[in-house]
Amino acid sequence: MRDDAVGDEALLQRVMKRQAALSLKVAAVFVLLLLGLPLANLYLPRLGASNVGGFTLTWLFLGVLFYPITWVLSSVFVKNSNCIESELVAENTSSSLSSTSHLGNEEGAK
């Protein structure tokens, strides 16, 4: 039999590395917005206070535009994350016929 432990370890490394890289990239954009807006409010108060259609610019950004921005970020994530999963499935089912044997080893449900 193939050495499961070594195979699993390598697979885990690959899965987590790719997913984590994607998650961190999207999170970085999000964190930048969350950290940046309070700073912009502090250092550029006049820009933030300019009137845009009855809103101040900063109110419009936080109270209205922020939501669609997070929608875009999450849909980018979901799309790419699913791509990564499909790739992984393709790689692992073509390169080695490993997977099904694992099920029996799990203590799983009790």
Added chain:
Amino acid sequence: MSLIPFAFVVLITIATIGIGVIATRGAKTASDFFVAGRSVGVMMNASAISGEYLSAASFMGIAGLVMKSGYDALWYPVGYAAGYLFLLLFIAGPLRRFGAYTIPDFAQGRFDSPTFRKVAVTFVLFIGFFYTMPQMKGAGVTMSSILNWPYWAGIAVVGTVITFNVAIGGMKGITLVQAFQYWAKLFAISIPFFVLAAVLGGGATPANAPSPMLKPGTKLKIKGEAAAPANALSFPSSTGVTFRVLTPTRFKVSDARKAEPADDPGSAPLWSADVSSPAEGGVSRAEAGTIITTSPQDRTQGGQVVAKTGPKFEFLDPTEIEVIGSEPVPAPNAPSNEKWLNPYGPMTSKHGYPLLYTYSLIIALVCGTAGLPHILVRFYTNPDGRAAKKTTLFVMVMLGAFYVFTPLWGTLGRAFMPQLYANNSTDAVVIRLPMMLENPLLGQILSGITSAGAFAAFMSTFSGLLVSMSGAFAHDIYGRILRPESSPQQRLVAFKVAAIGVGIVSMLLGLLVEQFDIATMVGWAFAIGAASYFPLLLLGAWWRGLTKYGAALGMLLGGLLSVTAIVMSMLLDKKVLTMDFPPLVRSLMEQPAIWAVPLSLLTMYVVSKATAKSLPSDVTSKMLRLHAPEELGLSKNYVD
């Protein structure tokens, strides 16, 4: 007040019971009760999660808080909605793949530690009960403001209906109900807003809003000492206000502006009364009919005028006053347009560290959303990890569509119902604003719609909490800790018994919290979740080196220190505790997430490194179960 709003509330309640009963047909197995058979579709589950999540705090609290504090309060809805992005990026997929029934299952399964399950269960109940109390308060307050029912009556209605629904159908019974309630809430927050904005006209947008003014003849109901600090009226510094006292009361007067050490001692009195009665120990008295006039004064430092202040009246007895005169006057307790519209207003600046306060609030909301067990458990109802991710995306869109309206309600309330500031009841703006319309029928119908929306909010959130807490009792405490040998059938009975028990306790707790702010209480639940479950799930899913000791200690330390800091801060606000803390410490106590979340993460890291030997030998297969796509056959439900 009227039968029309009452009819709407009855309608939503009957719909809730009816849909619950219909959805319950076919809920038979334990899996149906705990995780709705793991077969809930993406759209349905996203509606249900959104329905469950939009609570009293979202439906009533945010509009009230934006009305009270302005721009700074916008962080609340943004944090509530955007928190799901963190949940999506780091937690949703792995958590679903683990395939448990409850979050404590994850705690035990990931670390092979039954002891850790106990710690985790404690926090489910802790967060659950903290989150339940404001829902109950919302129900009590709404019924008393539309029908003048006593406070306990609304609690009894919501508590009984939902306990019934959960006990007969569990998760399967409430999923359809919550999904329906999301759409009911979206309708109730949006349509009445458009009608009101069209009828009332200008002032619907924040930067064009007029200053909040009170017309002569406006009556203000004021709470007594028991409601402190909600018994205070800060009068404007720009102009004097004359009012008639309608019921006798005792009161104390001080500067509305916070005194600074460099101030010259003030001399001229800030108020006068037509009938003077002697003050004793700083406490004055006014009889019914007494007319009081405020006179704002300059405050100087070294002879230079630095500010103007009006008086702040603290009423010791509940009373009512009537504004008199010929011109509208600025509303007491309302922040100025400038402070309200711009960042770093009264809410974040009150302890002098606005940037720190803002960051800490953001961390609490964003991390807290990803750490609420009653929300997380819903991800187990998805068929697989991919569906869990897609569900989260849909939830974010649905929540955003709802939240975008809440600050606009606050804006309208500021312009058209400023007496709510003085009554300290901005929380009721969504319910009461429609009654301002000149067409009383239209006003009552709109108020009926928002009241029904508010009821949908209490009921759906309470359903979710009740399922999550009953699950903790029946599945974790009874089924895993007390009677591991019990049959699924016995656990199902335990679930029903637990639902009834938790329902009764929740109603009793609700009776105790009439004096607390809805948003504040929800804030506690978020802060505890942010510093306990969020670090556990983040590191548990992504760091194989996390040990049970590290996870348990980090969770306990972060969660308990946060709750201690918050409760102390609240007791200081209510003047139950009288200790002097530097403003920096006060700010960090009121918003603890900025230190508690890193502390919890750091504790987990350090303790795990020190106890690395206790890592389970099969940690790789556990991690694979969290991360590998289902097609590889490596993930297997922890409980089927």
